Amino acid sequence: MKIKRLFTMEGESPYASIEFEKRASVIRDPDGSIVSKWDNVSVPKHWSQVATDILAQKYFRKSGIPKHLKSAKEKGIPDWLQPSLYDKAKDDQEISEADSSAVDTTVSETDAREVFHRLAGCWTYWGYKHNYFDTEEDARAFYDELCHMLANQMAAPNSPQWFNTGLSWAYGLSGPAQGHFFVDPKTEEVMPSKDAYTRPQPHACFIQSVKDDLVRDGGIMDLWTREARLFKYGSGTGSNFSDLRGDAEPLSGGGVSSGLMSFLKIGDSAAGAIKSGGTTRRAAKMICLDADHPDIERFINWKVHEEQKVAALVSGSKTIKRLIKDLFEAIHGWENESEKFDMELNKDLRSVAKASRLASMPFSYVYRIIHLSKQGYTGVLFDEYDTDWNSEAYQTVGGQNSNNSVRLNNSFMQAVEQDKDWNLYWRVEKVKAKKEGREPVPCKKLKATELWDEIAYAAWASADPGIQFDTTINEWHTCPADGPIRASNPCSEYMFLDDTACNLASLNLLQFRDPKTGELDIAKLHHGSRIWTIVLEISVLMAQFPSKNIADLSYKFRTLGLGYANMGTYLMVNGIPYDSAKALAICGAVTSIMHMTSYSTSAEMAKEFGTFSGYEKNKDNMLRVIRNHRRAAFRAPDSEYEGLTIKPVGIDSQHCPPELLKAAQQDANMALKLGEKYGFRNAQVTVIAPTGTIGLLMDCDTTGIEPDFALVKFKKLAGGGYFKIINNSIPPALYKLGYDDSEVSDIGNYIKGHARLDGSPCINANILRTKGFTSEVLKRIEEQLPTAFDISFVFNMYTLGESFCKETLGLSDEQLGDFDFSILKHLGFSSKEIEAANDYICGTMTIEDAPHIKPEHYSVFDCANRCGRKGKRFIAPEAHIRMMAVAQPFISGSISKTINMPNEVNITDIKEALSSSWHYGLKCNALYRDGSKLSQPLNVNVEEYLWDEDEVEGGIAAEKPEQVQIAEKIIHRYIAKRRKLPHRRSGYTQKAVIGGHKLYLRTGEYDDGTIGEIFLDMHKEGAAFRSLMNSFAIAISLGLQHGVPLEEFVEAFIFTRFEPNGMVSGNDSIKMSTSIIDYIFRELAISYLGRNDLAQVNPDELQASAVHTQNKDQPEFDNEQVFSERTLSTEESLAFLEQKESDFEGVDFALLKNSDSKPEQVHAEFTGNSDFGVDTSTESWETQERSPKTLVQEARMKGYEGEACHTCQQFTMVRNGSCLKCASCGATSGCS
Template sequence: MMKQVMTEIEVRETARERKGLEFSRYFSQEGKSPYQQVQWETRTASIGNDKGAVIFEQCDVEVPADWSQTATNIVASKYFYGKPGSPERETSVAQLVHRVVDTIAGWGQAGGYFRTPADAENFRDELAHLMLSQKACFNSPVWFNVGVQEKRGYGWVYDRAGDRVRQLEDGERRPQCSACFIVSVKDSLESILDLAKTEGMLFKWGSGTGTNLSALREENAPLQGGGSASGPLSFMKGFDAFAGVIKSGGKTRRAAKMVILNADHPDVEKFIWCKAKEEKKAYTLAEAGYDAALDGEAYSSIFFQNANNSVRAADEFMEAVVSDAEWWTRSVVGGQPKDRYRARDLLRMIAEATHQCGDPGMQFDSTINRWHPCKNSGAINASNPCSEYMFLDDSACNLASLNLMRFTGPGGQFEVEAFRRAVETVILAQEIIVDNASYPTERIAQNSHDYRPLGLGFANLGALLMSLGIPYDSDRGRDYAAAITAVMCGQAYLTSARAAEAVDPFAGYGRNRAPFLEVIRMHRAAVDRIHGGNIPSDLWQSARSSWDEALELGARAGYRNGQVTVIAPTGTIGFMMDCDTTGIEPD
């Protein structure tokens, strides 16, 4: 009892000792509301289906005048809070941005992130400007759930006063904010059914999840109590069915899943072909006259349509392909060799199945873990549905993206300093969210607090390169993309180091300091491989200086976050930001 009391006293002392961050303005002006700097107009938001019927309509929607009709339709139909036609229904982008931005700024001030109330106000106005001007956007769960008056979360939360995670109490509003989850599973029926429940609750509040099923014993492997195992593919059918009937966030999009199997799992061949074989059934049904649309009868009657599948391969597998060597799968339980393949034959199967239906993809385990900054806490085994977020099992990541086209000047030049300041603002907002959100399991809540992984990315790269007259598939295009990515990631880690200096490093940093700094140095070394002659000098110098500063300060103060950047597909939020191209894709 005394130990717990002392812990709480120490936590309160630490909170009092936090000096907080100074936060200056760049985009906004003191004494002028960012909302008053916007020209507003009212429109009707309307969406029709492929048969011409109106499936959503809201009149008198207030939006910034320079937002497109597409952005208007998306924000009104997806993100406005409240039942359509009810008094609590949001009618303005200003209401939406106020709800989210003011909530996050309030959390930041209460959490000791800012040195003074003026710094918190500066942060709030800067963040509001970025959202209103379509320079940046949070992932969908933030817009769905942050600041609403009803309970929009489930499970477990971090309790700052007690410095522990606990279950969410009845009536307590702690929203689910992360779009990406990685959830582990053990080789037991209880764990498998727990995974189904966890996934269902994540889908309910608008998130996606990924799991590596390689821990599940192979089909026909003996069970301890007698009988034989049905294998991971049988359980995939159940997970797939739940995902198909639970619409993400209660909205109109389906749930998102990633399923991974290691290349040495005995069921890997069945896994490679499972989706291609099911889609052949859909082709047959379509030829017989069944509706072949995405939600039509042909595809809704087959399995494996609600997940992305990926085979996870280590360097050993790829080296076996190069040398045309044998490849053995191994039993999950005993580790003994099971089936022998030519490695090239297995890779050919992956290629042919992918050519037929788009799955499975591949994840390169050795490379992923080589760049893993928290190696001492465990390996990276899985990813989120779109495969951009890779971290420890039972972890979560809230995403945000920057619209690169909104950082071009009158002459088309990329405004590097504005971009860096936007990175600083958004990554801090994402960091503030971590301890104020809810999580579906105790372990995910604990890992989120202990490691605090974030996912800042960008969109509209293809459009930016097109506007600059730079071919996407060119050395110049790749160097430009690499430099922008280096600035974003370096500035994000620099901001994380500043937050660590002002608040604290993440709890898992101490045990991971050596591998963490090793990965930061790897990033810095990679910047030197960018050809500076292919890009503007200010962009080139910023890429170098951001990493120099991130390494220098981080080596001294640590980092607040276990990782900071990803490049997500930016589907729905890409439309909200009026992007011509999503994520890193070409025009």
């Protein structure tokens, strides 16, 4: 094959036009346990820090590379392309000269060019060795073009390529075989791999078959083993389980089957165990089931029921724990010893026992507590669960380790529309009827609409199952003679025969845009599509596979997965609304160009090397599919399509740019012409994958076919931390729409804020000076503004200084210690003035109502989610479906995309979206309603409505019975009590150095020696980090003063992991910590709770005698002014009270045996968390933080999902296909 140069010059380095620089990158192991910092990572200068970290964290080979290498001198291979071998002689010489066997003779990858060379060189070597290039010059051009494209972020292969490809070729690495297989290209026989590295495993997507057999090869238990091998290497797999017999289906040997679901639970547990074992990401699997399976209803509702169990575990555990505590207190708090255990005489015990019965707590627990109390126990351990995704509650229930999809054929969809019956069949009966040539006898009959309702409700309630349209999928099948397509990979982009695999690569569309005209460079897109089709084809040639059958079929059919990313960004920078006819036409044309160019390249390779093995058997069907692709490019009449029930959406010639339309149609003609003449080398060539991690590596603002998710992004700094920037797409889009420099600047400042006091309305430097603010204080304020989301974050004691607040502003300790106290309001600024200043300084994070912007241009900047606090616009679900519909006719496989829907949609909306997807000709669809998962926090706007005092008081209160209003107001007054600290208080100061960062921890104590406040000082750190630590200390102090036990804080925060961490100096008991927060609560636990188990050095002889007093009297509690009284609906109020009481209940006494004395009172029962939500349970970080100032809600305002990344703990998770992706570290929640 001839390879032309488009980006490089012969004789020049492929990096001639690219400047590289050295950077630092923080590296974490997948489990986050080890943290190291590299100061010599070389990357292209234009790469972001996130892209740098992705390459260094995930894709650099970090160990085991021999320092000394030599050429393999393989016959027939040019010197520049020779494989490398380990040069042991040079190692021995170095060790000998150093006179030490401790010399390290291995190195790691630290330069991006080393990785590019490893990948491009390996592909070129295998291609050259097997005659894919006409000449050595063509091979060199292929290598140079690939290196240039990788360095310029124009394209990237899937993650397994970065992990595995080229390790043997570039570094001579070898290792024991791992049970893989490959096909020898000369003999086409399947052979076992002799070692782990000679042939890489570049495939990410697998589909595996499963037979209705328990233990033999290909059966149920064998599948779990095959899945485990894939999960171990970070790949995903999908299977259709429809062959497994249903519940109570007769067995041939007598008895009945335990049913499909019993086996799915085993597989789910196995996948969960592998996830827990420390793989790079969770086990990713897809479970497909045909709609006529006897267990289909249980399958549809599987996740719904399991999430109900989680809800029951969470609320039940909190309720029972609270009641157990109340029972112990009712018994031991009763003064008359002879009556305390008698329910008839002890009215407190009787009252709690009645409450226990009303709460449906097993009454045996009441008697158990009474018996324990008689034995002298004052408490008992009782686990409390929460809705965190990684919590024990979710680990306890099933169905959490797979994406589930129901396979619906056209017969079912038509039965729904016509309100017909739908039959379910025993599996054996269906097979038997097929053999006998008759219709099977149904085991159950129900209305199709009933099943449709269940699907819609389950998708609405738990985001599963997704839908795969079986008839549509198989009508576009290129190889039906070898069997139907029955399943997909976990993200649903790869759909083909069972026991096959696909390797993926994606083009970054923005890098194929002409920077001068803004239009797509069609010649570059042609070139890129051709080059990367060849890369993927060579990858099939050189690959090894996890099973013999997968190796055989994958080699025979040679399916490829070329796709793209940044479609949403490309549209926005060109000023084209995502939901517009022009955007749809462009998407269709671009997808067609890539797809048909790839098929043309496949036909070109078929001319040279022959077609794939199954082509002749499937020739007529494959050419039929290619003709249908071509017809869609010409938007042919429905009557012209061959063998399609649902006609596709073709390219709209009226709205498509002429040059794109012309190219798409010419490419379609060429692909069909070449295919008819030479056939095809590959059964499939394209998919649209989520491009999760590799999308970040290419600095893509949008992944796959998705729109953007926010207008403000947070750019990562090399030294850590983030700063706020406007979305890169906005300025070029505004220029394209005709706005001038000053208008673009004004709009940008409206969105992201000016980050300065100068020019701010109402609150600026001049006004603040009149109120006593000095230049030094104003400087400290200015330092905080670039990273602030709200100016109230900045105006606090820790930024302004305690002495300034007290002496200049005249604030009291009580005011400064009150989290709800606003310094800005104290200074006389109104809410409207504060809001105006906040919009000017911190920005609105939306373009709505921006200066100069024309309302007709709003749609250009619409995102997948509402933007900022004020944003109301977002892209409608139907628009996502339409965009998928125009791309699907030009994709061999499918499109991995989840349709995001707002929380307020109803079940009818779900049905309409699914039905619309079928009518548009999509192959699959998965819907995600915001907040449908218990583990996901609600949208910030929803929570603000729920906890808006004025609305609740003025609206709902009027509709409630008077007695309920009064009762709830009393309770709210009761829990608003706060335990005041004395004006002169004891405590201690502890200095320590954690990972090279100095920290001062100061405590404040009550007269009885219990802790009431903490202060944290890291004065040499950056302003943003220092402010965050100060705010954290305030939150903890307020929690302590409102009755949150220190024990709860300790359990919540120890073992949290982030930088700085590592060695601790300056503390006699603690020598290592996983973070500053971990250190703080270890120190407090040791000093105040006697938790010596958290110390590395036993502190029994080391503890300083604290300045505690031994006063055991009850501390004074003063009623404070009630700052909110809420009246809610009965359901809301009961949930609120139950949650609050359980969250802030007293310390577990852990079976403390104390038969002689009355249990010491704790004060949690007199306190609760007030409106600002100081709550330390794991759940609170996700669902109970009511203020928009919390991490979760900040994340939602930024456009993120509001969930913490399981790897780096940042709240920067974005939806990516059917999974979540972390925009900070690249970790994913699935296979994307």
